[in-house]
Amino acid sequence: MANRFIIKILFGLLTVILIFFFIFKFFNEEKITSIENEALVEEIDTTTNIIKDVSYSSNDAKGNEYILNANEGQIDLNNDKVIFLSGVKATIIMASGETVNIQSKFGKYNINNYDTIFSENVVIEYEDNKIKGNYVDFSLNRNSLIISKNVVYLNQKNLLRADVVEINISTKDTKIFMYEEEKKVRIKSN
Secondary structure, eight states: OHHHHHHHHHHHHHHHHHHHHHHHHHHHHHHHHHHHHHHHHHHSOTTOOEEEEEEEEEEOTTSOEEEEEEEEEEEOSSOTTEEEEEEEEEEEEOTTSOEEEEEEEEEEEETTTOOEEEEEEEEEEETTEEEEEEEEEEETTTTEEEEEEEEEEEOSSEEEEEEEEEEETTTOOEEEEOSSTTSOOEEEEO
């Protein structure tokens, strides 16, 4: 009878050890899997958000079309509606059929309102006009293109240097001026 009692105790102890072994093994595997998943997530670099070959197009209520292409885009981490661009080319196709082409080294595009800032080596071409500058603020909502910083306006008749050129996209009304009143817009006729 004592032998039976000892066998029951040993069998119970063996059962408890096996249960602890399986529980330990199960929870340890789950922990290892969790650690492996965390390592996998860390390998995915969430701090970069670079998009290659970016392309956007939109139409406004007046029938104008705006097409924007860039070699690369990066979503602003503080505002996911803003994309920083490089190697930018844009085309504005007016409802009247006229086309305005813009290129720049960099850009900042708002996907909500289509406003775009072009910067560094900006070139705008429309009809027989070519405008170069370092900064352009384009807005479909305001219906304007504002070119500033080292502006050179060139057409078949004139070469013009100014601080700012503002163009109403629809009417083509243009304002050309300097920031300082004592400085004058320089015009050279061909």
